[in-house]
Amino acid sequence: MKEKRYIVDTTLRDGEQCPGIALSMNDKVELAKRLDSLGTYEIEVSISASGEEEIQFVEEIKKACATSKISVWSRMSKEDIEKSIKCKPDIIHLGIPVSYVQIYHELKKNKTWLRKMLLICADAVMEAGVGLTVGFVDASRSDIGFMISLAKELEAIGVKTIQIADTVGILTPDRSGNIVRQLKECSNLTIEFHAHNDLGMAIANSVTAAKAGAEVIDCTLGGIGARSGNCNFYDLLDVSESFIDFGILKENVKELQEIFNLP
Amino acid sequence: MIRIIDATLAYVDAYDPSKEQLYLFCSLIQDIGITDLEISRKVYEKLGLMPKDIRFYLAIDRLEDKRKYPGIYKFIYDDGVNTDNGMVEIKIADAGDLTKLNTYKQFSYLRITGLDNLLFYNYMLLFQDVKQCLTRSRVNFAPGNHYKCGSGCAAIWGINGGSEVTTSFNGLGEKAPTEEVIMALRLTAHYKPNQKMSALPELSRLSEEITKMKIPRNKPILGSHIFFVETDTHADGILNNPSNYEPYPAEIIGQKIKSERL
Numbered sequence: 434m435k436e437k438r439y440i441v442d443t444t445l446r447d448g449e450q451c452p453g454i455a456l457s458m459n460d461k462v463e464l465a466k467r468l469d470s471l472g473t474y475e476i477e478v479s480i481s482a483s484g485e486e487e488i489q490f491v492e493e494i495k496k497a498c499a500t501s502k503i504s505v506w507s508r509m510s511k512e513d514i515e516k517s518i519k520c521k522p523d524i525i526h527l528g529i530p531v532s533y534v535q536i537y538h539e540l541k542k543n544k545t546w547l548r549k550m551l552l553i554c555a556d557a558v559m560e561a562g563v564g565l566t567v568g569f570v571d572a573s574r575s576d577i578g579f580m581i582s583l584a585k586e587l588e589a590i591g592v593k594t595i596q597i598a599d600t601v602g603i604l605t606p607d608r609s610g611n612i613v614r615q616l617k618e619c620s621n622l623t624i625e626f627h628a629h630n631d632l633g634m635a636i637a638n639s640v641t642a643a644k645a646g647a648e649v650i651d652c653t654l655g656g657i658g659a660r661s662g663n664c665n666f667y668d669l670l671d672v673s674e675s676f677i678d679f680g681i682l683k684e685n686v687k688e689l690q691e692i693f694n695l696p
Numbered sequence: 697m698i699r700i701i702d703a704t705l706a707y708v709d710a711y712d713p714s715k716e717q718l719y720l721f722c723s724l725i726q727d728i729g730i731t732d733l734e735i736s737r738k739v740y741e742k743l744g745l746m747p748k749d750i751r752f753y754l755a756i757d758r759l760e761d762k763r764k765y766p767g768i769y770k771f772i773y774d775d776g777v778n779t780d781n782g783m784v785e786i787k788i789a790d791a792g793d794l795t796k797l798n799t800y801k802q803f804s805y806l807r808i809t810g811l812d813n814l815l816f817y818n819y820m821l822l823f824q825d826v827k828q829c830l831t832r833s834r835v836n837f838a839p840g841n842h843y844k845c846g847s848g849c850a851a852i853w854g855i856n857g858g859s860e861v862t863t864s865f866n867g868l869g870e871k872a873p874t875e876e877v878i879m880a881l882r883l884t885a886h887y888k889p890n891q892k893m894s895a896l897p898e899l900s901r902l903s904e905e906i907t908k909m910k911i912p913r914n915k916p917i918l919g920s921h922i923f924f925v926e927t928d929t930h931a932d933g934i935l936n937n938p939s940n941y942e943p944y945p946a947e948i949i950g951q952k953i954k955s956e957r958l
Contacts, residue, residue, distance in 0.1 A: 451914065452921050452924045452925075453921075534939070534940055535940065538937065538940055539937065539940045600941075601941065601942060601943040602943050603883050603884070603943045605848065605851050605852060605855060605880060605884055606815060606819075606845075606848045606849075606851070606852050607820070607852050607855065607856070608884070630916055631916055631917075631922070631943040632847065632851075632876055632879055632880045632883070632916055632917075632943070633844070633847040633848075633873060633876035633880075633916040633917070634845075634847060634848040634851070634876070634880065636843065636844050636845055636848075637815055637844075637845040637847070637848025637849070638848065640815045640816075640845065641815055641848075644815070644816075657914075659925075660914070660922045660923070660942075660943075661914050661915065661916040661917075661919060661922050662914050665844070668843070668844050671843065672813075672815075672843035672844070672845060675813075675816065676816055696912065696914075
């Protein structure tokens with residue numbers, strides 16, 4: 434029997450970072466509508482709402498989609514969270530840096546600060562009654578012990594889903610599977626896996642992550658995204674159709690790619 | 697140390713490359729640290745004088761044909777052909793068929809091709825089975841790339857003790873792409889960490905010239921736009937400190953970060 438898994442399509446958020454890809458507002462709404470009709474579990478539509486236009490955009494997408502959950506990505510700041518909440522998405526995806534490089538070099542902060550901010554932001558989202566996914570940004574360069582301790586803290590405050598993000602695309606299939614497996618062993622959280630294709634392994638990593646227990650896999654149409662892109666939606670369905678049920682027909686994804694002229 | 701055999705020149709016959717192009721390929725692939733090349737019989741004839749410091753591998757039909765090809769390091773034989781200590785190639789389409797390896801224990805050098813669906817299975821157990829079954833054999837793994845998982849399969853073989861893989865530049869012939877496997881092993885298994893790879897852009901141009909096929913601009917390792925940054929906030933972060941956001945420095949592969957601010 435096939436294992437049941439779910440897709441988050443992030444074409445409109447991460448995919449749009451692909452150089453040369455610029456969809457009009459109408460195209461984005463139409464694309465979201467079609468993704469919804471395919472049976473996509475969640476559609477990630479934007480990054481931290483910046484104003485009234487963004488709020489209206491999310492509202493339009495929600496109207497156009499019957500069943501897909503609509504999510505917005507937010508940095509770990511109170512201001513961004515407040516803006517995201519105003520959009521009334523189904524889910525706010527809170528991106529938190531978990532690697533030494535990101536915490537200490539990029540943000541010039543420390544783990545104590547991170548834990549404090551994380552709890553403040555997570556609390557704000559949950560208090561607002563919005564669904565929450567906490568994304569472990571740069572997980573591939575993080576310490577597994579640190580990620581496990583964060584996962585346990587998040588579960589204790591009521592978070593249900595965390596995302597493992599291979600932000601710089603350096604994971605291999607066995608490491609991807611191992612990270613997911615270790616997190617599943619220490620928590621009951623739903624694990625979402627977000628791969629990048631810098632080493633040509635986004636699909637392989639997503640397959641092993643799914644087999645190791647990640648219930649949700651992030652994809653983009655045509656695998657578009659920054660640098661070498663993300664996990665290709667169609668290719669993932671193609672490779673996994675004999676053992677995973679994503680509830681989506683790959684032929685429909687192919688057709689959608691062609692309609693929007695995505696590679 | 698893992699050995700990578702690049703089989704690009706075993707798949708170029710249809711494109712009729714010139715002798716000069718073949719020589720240039722040999723030179724450039726050496727520049728990125730590959731010194732084991734599989735070639736076709738046509739390529740062998742075109743090369744004439746074999747380039748130095750490269751070990752060449754060639755598939756032949758019969759043991760007796762060896763003498764026609766002086767300068768070849770190892771010959772490759774199909775399953776079932778009597779061999780000397782050359783490489784015997786076995787095609788295994790499905791990872792569930794690995795049990796048939798038992799019949800190949802007597803060969804000292806084996807190449808396993810196919811296994812495109814390796815990741816569907818518990819591949820660590822399968823690797824153990826291979827090693828336990830073929831204790832006396834040197835095993836080369838040449839995963840197929842039908843599901844675009846070839847480089848992942850090759851990398852995990854190398855990382856988990858496999859001694860050899862066969863790949864091809866830009867995945868020609870539906871093999872795991874050489875450049876992806878090299879970089880994955882470099883980043884995760886310290887494979888040739890100081891090896892210069894700045895010849896990659898020229899190899900890409902040569903590949904496009906020979907095959908008349910453009911390499912997609914977002915192709916991992918080779919794409920012309922993989923270090924092109926378009927968004928505003930992201931560009932600031934990358935330009936200020938690229939290592940915070942990039943998997944490896946662009947300069948390693950002969951490229952530079954390019955940005956266009958919005």
